[in-house]
Amino acid sequence: MREEKRLKIAIQKSGRLADMSIQLLEKCGISLAKSRDQLLCRAQNFPLDIFLVRDDDIPAFLATDVCQLGILGENGLLEKQALGNGKFAGLRQLLPLGYGRCRLSIAVPHDFDYQSIDSLNGKVIATSYKGLLAQYLADHKIDADIVTMEGAVEVAPRTHLADVICDLVSTGSTLVSNGLVEKDIILQSQAVLVTNQIDDPEIAALAEKVTSRIKAVLRAENSRYIMLNSPIDSLEAIKAVLPGSQSPTVMPLQGRDDMVAVHAVCEEGVFWDTMEDLKANGANSILVVPIEKMLD
The missing domain is CATH 3.40.190.10 (Periplasmic binding protein-like II)
Incomplete structure (x- = not known):
């Protein structure tokens, strides 16, 4: 077998x-x-x-x-x-x-006179990302020395191991607590x-x-299913308001010749402003629900 x-x-x-x-x-x-x-x-x-x-x-x-x-x-x-x-x-x-989500950034001490990337010429930069930093410096024709550290990169300026750092930043709180200011973003990551x-x-x-x-x-996870009732004469205006919806399903409402039901998958954010815009265009009974699974 x-x-x-x-x-x-x-x-x-x-x-x-x-x-x-x-x-x-x-x-x-x-x-x-x-x-x-x-x-x-x-x-x-x-x-x-x-x-x-x-x-x-x-x-x-x-x-x-x-x-x-x-x-x-x-x-x-x-x-x-x-x-x-x-x-x-x-x-x-x-x-x-x-x-x-995070970003790889250049950060400098508060008293460092940083005008542009050219301010790094002749400086020492501490990082755990030597490869990406070296590429970035080469792309901008910056001549600087790189000190590789495996951790606690943010303490390098205080301990005089480096003038500035290149490190991952998420909220930025670690930089603030170490007296550093984020300047240039090398890479947005996720x-x-x-x-x-x-x-x-x-x-x-x-x-x-x-x-x-x-x-x-x-x-x-990024989509929502919207159900609403729409006056027929407002249908095109309501379809224009629906965020990220290309082909909503339109169905007749039993006993109503002037109204239809509209169902749509919206692949953009559905916020209160969106719902209020739909209502302002004549929609009612608006229901927005999350989608657990969706397969084309």
Whole structure:
């Protein structure tokens, strides 16, 4: 009997990114036998194995074909590709996932006279992202020294290890507490789904199925289903107000010749202003509900 082929995906083993990645897979209908103490987590209802590893190791798991999919921060992938001498060039992003948002930025002490990127000429910059920083400096023709640090980059100016820093920023509170001011953004980052070159057609088909489910979940999370009643003579104005809706369903209302029911999937934000605009154009009985699943 032929052994079942299983798709393998690498995700971060701990932290908020790990939790959100697990939640995303579960929303895709994949039931997991969780064990955070182990490297491997097997799906119970889908031929999928999940490797729980350090985020820095995920590109290597993909490059060596231990795994065929990976979820990690875009910053981590691009940094590995910047430093990997072509080792990670074959990895490609399939889609952004909308969580784990942060930015890689230049930050300077309050008393640093920063006028533009040219102010970094001749300075020492501390960072954990040497590859991305070196590319950025080269693109702007800046001659500066880079000091690589694995952690606590924000203390480098206070300890005179560097003049300024290049580090990941989320809320900015860590910079403020260390007397630093964010100046230039090198990269806007978020969690991304990444793949390698999958040669096995069966594994490729499984990867496509998982990717399709993730796309459906993300689309559903960003969409809303709107139901309302509209006067026939206001229908075009109401359709113009519906956010991100291309082809709403219009149905007759029983016993009413002057009204129709309108149902629409809206792929943009539906806010109170939107509902008030719909009402101002004659709509009533407006109902907005979330969408759990949506597949084209």
